[in-house]
Amino acid sequence: MKVGYFDGRLAIERGGKYVELEELIDWRCSCDACDRMIEAIKRWPEVCGAAENAQSSQFRDVAPEPGPIVAPLRSPNKIIGAPANYLEHIKEMGAVKTVADLGVFLKAPTAIVGPGACVELPYSDRRTDHEGELAVVIGRQGRHIDRSVALDYVFGYTCLLDITVRGSEERSTRKSFDTFCPIGPWIVTADEVGDPGALGIRTWVNDELRQDGNTADLIFGVPELIAFASEIMTLSPGDVIATGTPSGVGPLVHGDSVAVEIERIGRLEVSVSAARAVEFEKAVATRSRTA
Ligand code: MN
Numbered sequence: 001m002k003v004g005y006f007d008g009r010l011a012i013e014r015g016g017k018y019v020e021l022e023e024l025i026d027w028r029c030s031c032d033a034c035d036r037m038i039e040a041i042k043r044w045p046e047v048c049g050a051a052e053n054a055q056s057s058q059f060r061d062v063a064p065e066p067g068p069i070v071a072p073l074r075s076p077n078k079i080i081g082a083p084a085n086y087l088e089h090i091k092e093m094g095a096v097k098t099v100a101d102l103g104v105f106l107k108a109p110t111a112i113v114g115p116g117a118c119v120e121l122p123y124s125d126r127r128t129d130h131e132g133e134l135a136v137v138i139g140r141q142g143r144h145i146d147r148s149v150a151l152d153y154v155f156g157y158t159c160l161l162d163i164t165v166r167g168s169e170e171r172s173t174r175k176s177f178d179t180f181c182p183i184g185p186w187i188v189t190a191d192e193v194g195d196p197g198a199l200g201i202r203t204w205v206n207d208e209l210r211q212d213g214n215t216a217d218l219i220f221g222v223p224e225l226i227a228f229a230s231e232i233m234t235l236s237p238g239d240v241i242a243t244g245t246p247s248g249v250g251p252l253v254h255g256d257s258v259a260v261e262i263e264r265i266g267r268l269e270v271s272v273s274a275a276r277a278v279e280f281e282k283a284v285a286t287r288s289r290t291a
Pocket residue numbers: 081082083131133162242244245
């Protein structure tokens with residue numbers, strides 16, 4: 001099933017109808033700051049049981065427009081990224097190292113935005129690229145997870161754009177600008193997706209198909225990434241792993257519309273703006289360099 005924000009409400013969707021999670025279970029916390037999706041992931045068996053028992057009158061039709069515009073996850077503990085995880089992408093970057101050599105990186109959770117949001121280009125004179133990626137959402141806590149059981153730790157999957165400024169700074173710097181992590185439109189639970197290593201993944205900029213790959217070509221597949229990352233850090237419910245991007249990355253410019261579509265998961269589309277872009281040498285982060 002799909003879990004996400006439908007008509008602005010955290011809900012489970014099935015067959016074009018949704019039921020709000022608030023109607024299914026009592027929340028332990030009513031604060032606005034906590035991420036209720038993470039709470040729902042932690043209490044998933046209870047949520048599922050309640051959904052099974054829900055009356056049909058509790059299900060509502062999903063409005064055809066404008067669709068969910070809130071990111072399904074807003075404050076995961078961490079976003080783990082896999083650099084250089086498709087051979088053809090490594091070739092196009094003129095690189096030789098793979099994820100096995102580079103290890104994983106962290107991307108700031110504050111970069112998250114939802115479907116229909118606007119990616120803000122930070123610099124007017126630096127290249128900023130789209131990287132369409134399959135994102136794994138972790139379902140339960142674990143460390144030193146063996147690859148043979150790694151998929152048991154997956155809650156579900158969603159689409160992710162790992163927006164990236166090209167250059168020599170650390171990846172966490174170039175990939176962590178606010179708005180640089182569109183995710184969504186919802187999370188599809190693992191049982192519905194099946195094998196995460198056989199999913200077509202395409203990225204468009206406007207009407208141009210820029211990336212056309214398949215997760216079968218991942219160097220580290222989803223089980224290997226979970227095993228690799230959990231050797232370093234504890235994985236927690238709601239953590240996101242961006243699995244890497246196929247070849248075809250390219251620059252974004254003001255006014256672009258960028259969309260990533262993954263088989264059996266969905267289509268995530270955002271716009272791009274350079275309205276707040278500044279020249280790199282005039283940026284605060286650059287001036288501080290010589291201060
Ligand atoms: Mn990436």
